[in-house]
Amino acid sequence: MNFVKDDKMIRIEDLVFEYGWDEEEAAAPVNAVDHVSLEVERGSFTAVIGRNGSGKSTLAKNINALLLPASGRVIVDGFDTLDDAALWEIRQRVGMVFQNPDNQLVSAVVEDDVAFGPENLGVAPDEIRERIRFSLTAVDMYAHRKMAPHLLSGGQKQRVAIAGVIAMKPEIIIFDEPTAMLDPEGRAEVMGIIERLHEENITVVLITHFMEETLNSDRIVIMDRGRIAMEGTPAEIFSRTAEIEALDLKLPFAVELTARLKERGIDIPAGLITERALSEHLLTLWKGNETSDLCPSE
Amino acid sequence: MSIRVENLTHIYNKGLAYETKAVDDVSFTVADGEFIGIIGHTGSGKSTLIQHLNGILKPESGSIFIGDAEITAKKIKMNEIRKRVGLVFQYPEYQLFEETVSKDIAFGPKNLGLSEEEIDERVREAMQMVGLDFATYAGRSPFELSGGQKRRVAIAGVIAMRPEVLILDEPTAGLDPKSHEDILNMVKSIRHRAGGIVILVSHNMGDVAEMADRVFVMDGGKLARVGTPAEVFADEAFLKRIGLGVPPAARMANDLAARGLASGRVILNIDEMTDFLADTLSGARESKS
Numbered sequence: 001m002n003f004v005k006d007d008k009m010i011r012i013e014d015l016v017f018e019y020g021w022d023e024e025e026a027a028a029p030v031n032a033v034d035h036v037s038l039e040v041e042r043g044s045f046t047a048v049i050g051r052n053g054s055g056k057s058t059l060a061k062n063i064n065a066l067l068l069p070a071s072g073r074v075i076v077d078g079f080d081t082l083d084d085a086a087l088w089e090i091r092q093r094v095g096m097v098f099q100n101p102d103n104q105l106v107s108a109v110v111e112d113d114v115a116f117g118p119e120n121l122g123v124a125p126d127e128i129r130e131r132i133r134f135s136l137t138a139v140d141m142y143a144h145r146k147m148a149p150h151l152l153s154g155g156q157k158q159r160v161a162i163a164g165v166i167a168m169k170p171e172i173i174i175f176d177e178p179t180a181m182l183d184p185e186g187r188a189e190v191m192g193i194i195e196r197l198h199e200e201n202i203t204v205v206l207i208t209h210f211m212e213e214t215l216n217s218d219r220i221v222i223m224d225r226g227r228i229a230m231e232g233t234p235a236e237i238f239s240r241t242a243e244i245e246a247l248d249l250k251l252p253f254a255v256e257l258t259a260r261l262k263e264r265g266i267d268i269p270a271g272l273i274t275e276r277a278l279s280e281h282l283l284t285l286w287k288g289n290e291t292s293d294l295c296p297s298e
Numbered sequence: 299m300s301i302r303v304e305n306l307t308h309i310y311n312k313g314l315a316y317e318t319k320a321v322d323d324v325s326f327t328v329a330d331g332e333f334i335g336i337i338g339h340t341g342s343g344k345s346t347l348i349q350h351l352n353g354i355l356k357p358e359s360g361s362i363f364i365g366d367a368e369i370t371a372k373k374i375k376m377n378e379i380r381k382r383v384g385l386v387f388q389y390p391e392y393q394l395f396e397e398t399v400s401k402d403i404a405f406g407p408k409n410l411g412l413s414e415e416e417i418d419e420r421v422r423e424a425m426q427m428v429g430l431d432f433a434t435y436a437g438r439s440p441f442e443l444s445g446g447q448k449r450r451v452a453i454a455g456v457i458a459m460r461p462e463v464l465i466l467d468e469p470t471a472g473l474d475p476k477s478h479e480d481i482l483n484m485v486k487s488i489r490h491r492a493g494g495i496v497i498l499v500s501h502n503m504g505d506v507a508e509m510a511d512r513v514f515v516m517d518g519g520k521l522a523r524v525g526t527p528a529e530v531f532a533d534e535a536f537l538k539r540i541g542l543g544v545p546p547a548a549r550m551a552n553d554l555a556a557r558g559l560a561s562g563r564v565i566l567n568i569d570e571m572t573d574f575l576a577d578t579l580s581g582a583r584e585s586k587s
Contacts, residue, residue: 051474052445093348099472151316153373153541154340164326181388182473183501185541209474248476253546254391257575264576275550279557286559 008075009172009203010040010063015072017058030057034226035072042171043201047234049246050223057208059223060174063205064094077171092121095165099177101157110152110160111145117168123241127206128167135166139193140267155186162193172203179210211238211252215274222247235271254278299365299382299462301328301351301495306360308346308519308565312541320346321357335506335527336499338516339541344499347516348465351497353379364463377410388468389463390452399425399443400436403454410459424454427488429480439585446477450484457488464488464496468507480571482509504509504545507566517544547571 006174017033033055040046048056056057061067062074077093079086098104105154107113111132118128136142139159149157158178165173179187186212190212198204204214214220220237222230224247238244238255245251251259254275266285272278307456308321321343328334338344349355350362353369361370369379387393396402402420407417425432428450435443440451449469453525456464466485470478482505489496500506505512506527513530515523517540529538531544532554543549551565552573561574 051476052472065375140565177472181468182542184503184543185339185538187501209472209478248474250475250479253568255551257550257571260568260572260573261579264572264580266576266579275546275553278551279550282554282575282579283557283559289579 007042009042009044009077010038010205011073011075011274012036012062012073013037015059015062015074016070017055017062017067017072031226032077033062036228037072037227038221040172040203040205041218043198043203044219045204045217046229047217047220047271048205048207048223049209049211049220049249050213050229054223055226056223057176058226059206060096060176060207063172063174064096066096067092086258089222092168093172094170095168095170097158097162097165097173097175097178099180101154101181102233104161104164105157108148109145110141110147110149113149113160113247114145114163115169117164121168131167131169136160138166138196139163140189144273153186154182155189158182158186158190159193162190166197170202172205173197174205176207177209178206179208179213186227211250215252222249234273238273239270299330299494300363301326301463302363303327303351304361304363306350306362306395307358308343308350308355309358310346312358312561319519321350323360323385324519324521326514326521326524330495332495333509333511334495334497335491335510335513336497336516337501337503337506337513337542342516342520342540345467346519348385348467348497348499349510351463351465352383352385357449363457363498373520380406380461382408382461383463383465384456384459385465386453386456386467386469388471390456391440391448394440394448394452397439399440400432402440402451403458403496406455406459420458420460421454424458426456427491428454428484429487430454444477446473446480449473449481450476453484455574457492460492461494463495464492464495465499467499468560469498469503470500485509503531503537503543504547504567507545507548515540529564530567532564 001025015032015033015036019032032241036059043219058067063071063076068081074081076090079089081090095098101174106116107112113140114132114135115128118131119292136145139162141156149160179190182190194204194206195216208214215234217234220232220234221228229247241251241259251275258272258278261268268281272281304325306321306324307319309317310320311317313541324347336344346355350357352407357370361368364382394402396405403421403424404417407420414444422432430450440448470481473481510527513525513527514521515530531548534544537543547570548564551561551571565571565574
């Protein structure tokens with residue numbers, strides 16, 4: 001097994017993944033991932049967006065060696081996914097959370113479900129108990145540890161699935177549309193946990209169709225037809241509105257509203273991509289107007 | 299054609315320790331041609347309710363009339379219900395199974411015992427309504443299509459039954475923004491062309507506000523609120539308490555209002571938000587000069 005100490009958490013070098021039958025990417029072109037190079041910093045939060053079939057999930061599955069490159073390389077924390085002997089090291093480092101929580105829970109009791117991964121790693125029973133406590137606490141589900149997963153809400157189930165991944169103590173967690181099936185509260189819960197994991201220096205990769213979920217990321221990567229179409233911070237990406245729309249994506253609400261208000265002659269500086277930031281600015285404008293109304297010029 | 303639901307109750311696991319009333323004494327009527335949006339958190343009873351409307355589930359008590367037919371009656375034939383009420387499940391593309399798109403869409407009409415010509419006509423009509431070109435797609439395998447296209451095929455299979463009530467359970471879940479928009483436009487055009495009642499179950503508050511004539515809010519198996527989008531989405535505090543929310547425009551308008559910049563009206567979409575802000579902010583500036 002070759003190990004090269006690497007300052008990048010994930011290093012993808014000219015990755016090509018030729019199309020096989022991957023259920024979720026059935027519409028993907030022949031090269032589902034087509035000469036992609038990407039580096040992911042330790043502890044960073046990367047959001048990956050792009051239309052259905054653009055290669056997002058295929059890219060993600062190449063990171064934890066569920067899929068292997070046809071050419072190019074994927075290096076995770078110094079381990080090459082093509083190195084059979086490194087598979088164990090890679091799977092320990094990369095956890096994945098998928099769209100449908102019902103497909104990820106295997107046990108009849110919440111805490112057994114969380115224990116499933118560590119048990120397979122051969123972790124000692126005392127340590128497993130500690131990991132159950134730690135991971136269920138991290139997702140605010142410790143009080144539900146004796147419950148049956150099927151009695152939980154969608155958001156709660158997804159939190160248990162995340163706890164199962166946290167219990168493996170991964171360095172990287174890849175979330176593949178984790179909120180697609182959730183109600184508004186469930187979405188907020190899961191996004192809150194993703195942001196908390198990021199704060200605790202877990203490297204987060206989030207695949208999503210919801211633009212608002214990308215706004216707190218360090219970097220957005222937009223995939224299109226197997227290639228990286230755009231890359232940058234959320235503020236950079238969402239200032240390129242015409243390109244975003246050409247890629248069939250949507251603008252976050254605040255960005256769209258800014259564009260419309262500018263057309264109506266309201267002065268709004270660039271980079272206010274969250275509703276909160278835009279609200280602050282609008283309130284300042286409004287208060288400025290109010291003050292001048294109250295103090296007419298002499 | 300109208301829907302009348304009277305005192306509908308459904309109990310899961312009756313007699314067991316974890317017996318739950320999934321639908322609890324629900325009554326409502328839907329008028330012909332109405333578009334109803336149903337919202338509610340996971341487990342609030344939405345799916346259980348709509349599964350009664352096409353006869354998949356039988357209630358503990360209560361009755362459902364579709365037009366003059368009581369579909370909760372003991373002697374009713376399933377085919378009679380299926381002809382009237384079409385239900386598109388979540389992720390319906392997982393239920394595609396035929397080797398070609400046209401065969402898959404023809405499956406339901408075939409089971410109605412229609413003639414070959416009638417089936418062919420319905421398949422063509424349904425494909426046109428969901429925006430799939432017959433010449434291009436009829437002979438293709440549904441499994442080679444994109445996620446959005448597969449979903450259209452599945453919806454066409456339901457439309458080919460020519461139901462008078464079309465129920466869609468989260469039809470846009472998991473789709474990219476463009477396919478999401480396309481499916482919503484498709485639903486609008488189906489409604490426009492076919493008439494009848496459309497019921498949309500969704501976690502997307504913006505979509506419900508945009509599409510529905512009336513919104514049903516489910517909570518704990520009960521119909522907690524019924525009203526126009528403006529009425530229902532006016533109460534953000536209530537909706538948040540039951541795990542829901544309001545469309546983004548309403549959320550921002552409420553936030554601004556709480557901090558002094560109130561519109562004095564319910565804002566549901568970006569057009570209304572733009573008008574309000576442009577008027578307020580440029581109006582003030584003009585009065586200044």
